[in-house]
Amino acid sequence: MGKHGTEYARVERDLYPTPSWVVGAVAEHLDLRGLTVWEPACGDGGMAAALRCQGCARVYASDIVDRGAGQDETLDFLSAQNPKLERFDLICTNPPFGQRGRLATAFIEVGLQRLRTPGLLALLLPCDFDSAKTCARCFGDCPHFAAKIVLRERVVWFRRDDGIRAAPKENSAWFLWQRSPLRLRHAPVILYAPANAAVELPYDGNVDFDRSINACYAAIRDRVAAGGRGWKPK
DSSP, X not given: OOTTSTTSOOOGGGOOOOOHHHHHHHHTTSOOXXXXXXXXXXXXXXXXXXXXXTTOSEEEEEESSOOSSOXXXXXXXXXXXXXXXXXXXXXXXXXXXXXXXXXXXXXXXXXXXXXXXXXXXEEEEXXXXXXXXXXXXXXXXXXXXXXXXXXXXXXXXXXXXXXXSOOOEEOEEEEEEEEOXXXXXXOOEEEEEOTXXXXXXXXXXXXXXXXXXXXXXXXXXXXXXXXXXXXXXO
């Protein structure tokens, strides 16, 4: 179940820190070394730190509020305000989702407007975000949509230890847009990462049944062996 499921209380401003391995996954297909990157929804600064570890020359971090994580500027990415940054090669962030994904869609649209030529936009979104008909203009109908990097591990957005519900996990993907001086349109590609993801074996119903029935038999044997009223062996 994803972090936006109705059984979870929404975190204020959709502050869900991104695990560092997620940035490592996009770096398997996108060479980040030497790039100047703008992280416009930096939150606790985790993604900015992970980008620096991947060899970015500079990571400029901003957010709509100052969370005390050492960001460079307080800036509303969706406003007309420009960052105090002369140039950047890449905009990279895990955007807030908003109701029915409206904020995430706005980040795509504004991100494309802010991109310079050449330039890249990389956003971390739910894996099926490109399937909605209302988003076709941002994906299949968008000449700048370049690639989708499907994460082969599910992102755990926050940990729970109350024993009531499992921690929310979500199938996610990086979506990439590119502005290029070349007046050629290439079909977007689908890639996968991380390369070292654990391989999930296909479900085998027969094996599952055998394990379940054997576990039941074992539990009955243990209960009979323990004895007690109504459980004494005949």
